[in-house]
Amino acid sequence: MLNNFLLKNWLIFWLLCLLAYPLAGENSGFDRQEFARLAKKISESALKEEKAYEFLQILALPGGRLTGSPEAARAIAQASDLMTQLGFDLVKQEPVEVNRWQRGQTETALVKSNKKGQHKLNICALGNSIGTPAEGLEAEVVEVRSFEELEQLKQAISGKIVFFNVLMDRTEPSPFAAYGRTGPYRTNGASAAASYRAIAVLVRSLTFRLDNYPHTGLMLYDEKSPRIPAAALATTQADQLSRWLKEDPHLKLYLKMNCEQLPSIISANVFGQLTGEEMPEEIILIAGHLDSWDLSPGANDDAAGCAVVIEALRLIKEAGLHPKRTIRAVLYMDEEFGGTGGRVYATSASRKSEKHLLAIEQDNGGGAPVGLALRGGDKIIKKVSCLKEILSPFGINWIRPGGGGVDISPLIQQGVIAGSVVPETQRYFDFHHSALDQVSAVHPREIELQAIVLAIVSFYFSQEGI
Numbered sequence: 001m002l003n004n005f006l007l008k009n010w011l012i013f014w015l016l017c018l019l020a021y022p023l024a025g026e027n028s029g030f031d032r033q034e035f036a037r038l039a040k041k042i043s044e045s046a047l048k049e050e051k052a053y054e055f056l057q058i059l060a061l062p063g064g065r066l067t068g069s070p071e072a073a074r075a076i077a078q079a080s081d082l083m084t085q086l087g088f089d090l091v092k093q094e095p096v097e098v099n100r101w102q103r104g105q106t107e108t109a110l111v112k113s114n115k116k117g118q119h120k121l122n123i124c125a126l127g128n129s130i131g132t133p134a135e136g137l138e139a140e141v142v143e144v145r146s147f148e149e150l151e152q153l154k155q156a157i158s159g160k161i162v163f164f165n166v167l168m169d170r171t172e173p174s175p176f177a178a179y180g181r182t183g184p185y186r187t188n189g190a191s192a193a194a195s196y197r198a199i200a201v202l203v204r205s206l207t208f209r210l211d212n213y214p215h216t217g218l219m220l221y222d223e224k225s226p227r228i229p230a231a232a233l234a235t236t237q238a239d240q241l242s243r244w245l246k247e248d249p250h251l252k253l254y255l256k257m258n259c260e261q262l263p264s265i266i267s268a269n270v271f272g273q274l275t276g277e278e279m280p281e282e283i284i285l286i287a288g289h290l291d292s293w294d295l296s297p298g299a300n301d302d303a304a305g306c307a308v309v310i311e312a313l314r315l316i317k318e319a320g321l322h323p324k325r326t327i328r329a330v331l332y333m334d335e336e337f338g339g340t341g342g343r344v345y346a347t348s349a350s351r352k353s354e355k356h357l358l359a360i361e362q363d364n365g366g367g368a369p370v371g372l373a374l375r376g377g378d379k380i381i382k383k384v385s386c387l388k389e390i391l392s393p394f395g396i397n398w399i400r401p402g403g404g405g406v407d408i409s410p411l412i413q414q415g416v417i418a419g420s421v422v423p424e425t426q427r428y429f430d431f432h433h434s435a436l437d438q439v440s441a442v443h444p445r446e447i448e449l450q451a452i453v454l455a456i457v458s459f460y461f462s463q464e465g466i
């Protein structure tokens with residue numbers, strides 16, 4: 001019954017689409033009827049096969065793909081093989097020299113309190129952090145909840161470990177906005193504390209959830225302050241440490257980590273494409289980043305984005321479509337440590353004969369799509385609004401200004417219009433940069449819907465231009 005009901009509604013929907021748009025749209029030569037038919041063809045085969053999830057599994061196979069690591073090198077080889085097997089044109093690895101940071105085997109944090117006893121804490125080094133001295137370090141802890149409080153307590157910080165216990169704002173509906181506001185404690189907290197002679201920092205993990213998993217991420221050193229070790233602390237234990245500090249303000253924390261920087265190494269961006277039949281030099285770029293943090297296979301961040309762009313390209317090819325302009329799927333290297341791959345791609349001599357019209361980056365997890373964000377002003381939003389009804393069954397509720405990503409920002413600076421298919425992200429920071437970002441955290445249908453939308457949108461722009 002239910003199946004018949006859904007089928008009937010599906011057919012009615014498409015019939016209405018056809019009746020509503022019997023003629024060519026605002027864009028010259030654009031045939032909505034034909035496009036609606038293509039979208040249906042793409043989506044039916046996509047949802048039947050759910051290949052995006054299969055690609056996600058393949059890309060996640062090497063495990064955590066820290067920039068410059070052997071796992072990242074394996075992922076580059078696997079991604080190249082996969083794109084070759086799928087019959088994409090011009091499958092290529094473009095070399096990128098990257099810095100290499102290694103976590104090391106030792107990450108120990110012990111609370112030592114005369115009143116509360118000795119307790120182990122779940123920490124992980126923040127990316128780019130230096131290690132502690134080989135014997136570790138031990139000091140009292142000063143808890144702060146803001147940079148202002150750090151400033152107020154500056155006299156008390158010398159020789160201590162600063163504990164940034166700053167919660168992501170749960171009253172903020174947008175998880176990324178909350179993350180953006182709390183992120184500076186992870187990124188810049190160590191140097192801020194070191195400027196008052198702290199000897200290490202612990203940073204509360206950036207997640208709304210209370211769990212026992214530390215969430216890593218990039219930290220940066222300011223040239224003006226001494227370099228001190230920085231680690232993330234699981235949220236449940238941040239609460240626990242805060243309680244212990246109230247009961248015993250003189251408790252000590254022992255910290256030992258042997259993370260380190262290694263010499264730079266040659267890695268690569270990987271891409272494959274469907275070469276345009278009429279304007280091959282004009283590029284519609286769709287991208288994700290192949291590197292990840294090392295605590296998990298980085299399924300949502302960003303094996304999912306890579307799987308989505310590969311699947312979008314496959315769907316266009318399998319539907320027998322021949323884009324007028326080139327649609328290129330790029331898997332960037334080194335998003336997490338500062339975007340080297342993006343800069344190298346945008347400035348490579350190989351780009352001289354190419355013209356990038358649009359760059360779409362998928363780096364917000366493998367969730368079901370909810371919107372389409374595009375930069376470039378009202379004109380492009382208006383132009384693409386003809387797709388709204390076609391995209392609606394796949395979850396697209398809105399088309400508005402926005403989108404982009406670290407890897408494509410050098411292209412944006414060159415004037416390329418950017419965009420993103422925006423997924424649902426309320427659960428994204430549950431997994432983000434932690435051991436929880438496993439393949440099982442992504443749902444096959446949700447990620448497939450993202451690929452369907454990306455396939456339709458990128459094919460549309462390949463035909464219509466910008």
Ligand SMILES: [Zn+2]
Pocket residue numbers: 289301302335363
């Ligand atoms: Zn990412």
